[in-house]
Amino acid sequence: MITATGLRKSYGDKVVLDGIDLSIPEGTIFSLLGPNGAGKTTTVQILSTLIPADGGTATIAGHDLARRTDDVRDAIGVTGQYSAVDKLLTGEENLLLIADLKHLSRRDGRKKTAELLERFDLVDAANKPAGAYSGGMQRRLDIAMTLVGDPRLIFLDEPTTGLDPRSRRGMWQMVRELVRDGVTIFLTTQYLEEADELADRIALLDHGKLIAEGTAEELKRLIPGGHILLTFTDTGSLDAARFALGAGVPDPDALTLQVPGDGSVRSVRDLLNRLDERGVAVAEMSVHTPDLDDVFLTLTGQKTETTA
Amino acid sequence: MSTLTLAARDSSTMVRRQLKRMIRYPSMTVMLVAMPVVFLLLFVYVFGGTLGAGIGGGPYVNYVTPGILLMAVLSAATGTAVSVAMDMTEGIVARFRTMRIARGSILAGHVVGSVIQQFLCMGVVLAVALAIGFRPNATPVEWVAVAGLMGVFSLAMTWLSVALGVKAPNVESASNAPMPLILLPFLGSGFVPTDSMPTVLRWFAEYQPFTPIMETLRGLLMGQPIGNSAIIAVAWCAGIGVLSYIWAKRLFNRS
Numbered sequence: 261m262i263t264a265t266g267l268r269k270s271y272g273d274k275v276v277l278d279g280i281d282l283s284i285p286e287g288t289i290f291s292l293l294g295p296n297g298a299g300k301t302t303t304v305q306i307l308s309t310l311i312p313a314d315g316g317t318a319t320i321a322g323h324d325l326a327r328r329t330d331d332v333r334d335a336i337g338v339t340g341q342y343s344a345v346d347k348l349l350t351g352e353e354n355l356l357l358i359a360d361l362k363h364l365s366r367r368d369g370r371k372k373t374a375e376l377l378e379r380f381d382l383v384d385a386a387n388k389p390a391g392a393y394s395g396g397m398q399r400r401l402d403i404a405m406t407l408v409g410d411p412r413l414i415f416l417d418e419p420t421t422g423l424d425p426r427s428r429r430g431m432w433q434m435v436r437e438l439v440r441d442g443v444t445i446f447l448t449t450q451y452l453e454e455a456d457e458l459a460d461r462i463a464l465l466d467h468g469k470l471i472a473e474g475t476a477e478e479l480k481r482l483i484p485g486g487h488i489l490l491t492f493t494d495t496g497s498l499d500a501a502r503f504a505l506g507a508g509v510p511d512p513d514a515l516t517l518q519v520p521g522d523g524s525v526r527s528v529r530d531l532l533n534r535l536d537e538r539g540v541a542v543a544e545m546s547v548h549t550p551d552l553d554d555v556f557l558t559l560t561g562q563k564t565e566t567t568a
Numbered sequence: 569m570s571t572l573t574l575a576a577r578d579s580s581t582m583v584r585r586q587l588k589r590m591i592r593y594p595s596m597t598v599m600l601v602a603m604p605v606v607f608l609l610l611f612v613y614v615f616g617g618t619l620g621a622g623i624g625g626g627p628y629v630n631y632v633t634p635g636i637l638l639m640a641v642l643s644a645a646t647g648t649a650v651s652v653a654m655d656m657t658e659g660i661v662a663r664f665r666t667m668r669i670a671r672g673s674i675l676a677g678h679v680v681g682s683v684i685q686q687f688l689c690m691g692v693v694l695a696v697a698l699a700i701g702f703r704p705n706a707t708p709v710e711w712v713a714v715a716g717l718m719g720v721f722s723l724a725m726t727w728l729s730v731a732l733g734v735k736a737p738n739v740e741s742a743s744n745a746p747m748p749l750i751l752l753p754f755l756g757s758g759f760v761p762t763d764s765m766p767t768v769l770r771w772f773a774e775y776q777p778f779t780p781i782m783e784t785l786r787g788l789l790m791g792q793p794i795g796n797s798a799i800i801a802v803a804w805c806a807g808i809g810v811l812s813y814i815w816a817k818r819l820f821n822r823s
Contacts, residue, residue, distance in 0.1 A: 330668045360581040361578060
């Protein structure tokens with residue numbers, strides 16, 4: 261759905277994007293994750309035809325971004341970081357406006373508007389000006405407006421920034437429903453939890469470069485910090501296990517032993533075999549892989565250290 | 569759809585948007601109309617006695633109305649700058665720009681909507697002026713000429729305020745930017761004849777663009793000689809209009 265090679269963008273001396281390559285298959289959720297100022301919004305602006313790239317090429321929904329801009333525009337929907345609703349108009353008028361601009365017939369426009377008001381739970385507020393909506397409602401209207409033309413690819417630039425936890429959950433639910441209908445989603449976020457929750461693939465962007473890409477699981481395996489936590493019924497077993505493994509941090513009060521490990525099946529089997537050989541009884545075992553927070557801090561932290 | 573029909577269709581959608589906004593936010597229009605009406609009443613009833621006696625030749629309302637008509641346009645133009653700046657600072661223009669619509673339609677909607685609003689303001693000012701004793705003696709043809717001149721003036725001021733609105737970093741500065749324009753009728757022949765002013769000011773007042781416009785209006789409405797004012801007035805409007813149009817377009821495409 262999106263293929264991009266070597267996207268670059270600078271503002272004056274400041275390099276915002278320094279050669280970005282992307283490949284996003286149809287019907288998936290792709291998340292671009294990064295701190296403020298990493299270049300997430302710039303990437304969205306380029307891919308959504310808002311600004312031209314200084315270098316690189318991209319094909320979106322089968323159309324060349326630079327040469328067939330209008331065809332790209334027909335295929336995409338964009339929900340930016342800032343609310344893109346007309347606050348003076350009512351929710352219904354906002355949707356009808358977009359239907360007109362998408363060149364739908366009057367009848368289709370009305371039908372689509374009614375359908376979207378229903379779907380986004382805005383029927384009661386349809387005749388109130390959007391400026392009077394709550395943050396969550398405005399965001400829902402914003403997304404509804406993005407969906408008017410039935411886009412096959414939707415850009416969501418930090419869709420849940422500034423939303424309360426309940427509205428955030430609602431937004432996640434909606435994103436999942438969209439993908440179920442076959443839509444491709446390009447999502448930027450600064451919340452690791454969000455990328456972990458939603459995305460099929462995640463790319464980490466830092467200082468205008470992609471520093472890692474993969475599924476959440478793949479990314480988590482990229483860095484050390486995983487461990488296996490063993491729980492015992494008495495201190496005797498705990499000490500025996502520690503002796504058998506020759507490693508690990510014991511916690512005598514909790515009767516646990518924390519053994520470093522990458523969490524792979526092989527290392528776990530290996531560990532359990534050694535305990536079996538010595539006849540050490542384990543009450544419980546859990547495998548902890550690092551979460552995305554660990555990945556992100558490790559990767560971006562290292563980066564700042566090497567560049568500093 | 570051809571490019572031209574597309575442009576016409578998108579522009580009319582954008583004009584409808586502006587008209588709806590006006591209906592949804594009537595207090596803005598009321599405020600924009602109130603400004604020139606208050607000036608009219610202030611100048612006719614508070615200063616009018618003395619000023620009218622000094623100028624001579626009929627009631628002061630006959631002298632001051634053309635200047636107030638210009639203020640009606642300028643007042644509404646302030647609203648345009650604010651409305652454009654609101655669009656630019658919020659995300660809606662970004663949304664429009666990622667859609668397959670005629671680029672020019674966004675500003676075209678503002679301009680047409682604003683000209684309609686300005687004529688509304690002028691209509692109200694004219695009605696109030698007539699109610700308090702304004703007695704023009706223009707023929708139907710002269711009225712058409714008045715409307716035409718106000719039309720080109722209105723277009724010029726609208727494009728200028730659109731440019732100021734696009735250029736403004738926020739809504740507040742957009743509402744301040746057109747303010748100096750409101751002073752121009754005062755520093756011209758809007759309220760007193762220019763020959764009553766000290767030399768430097770008189771020189772400015774006689775050559776600034778608003779004076780020939782007000783002189784032409786006065787001539788058309790009150791049957792006074794116009795001289796070459798009409799040509800100068802139209803030339804100023806066309807010049808300001810075209811330059812502002814180019815400036816606004818360039819700013820808009822760059823932002």
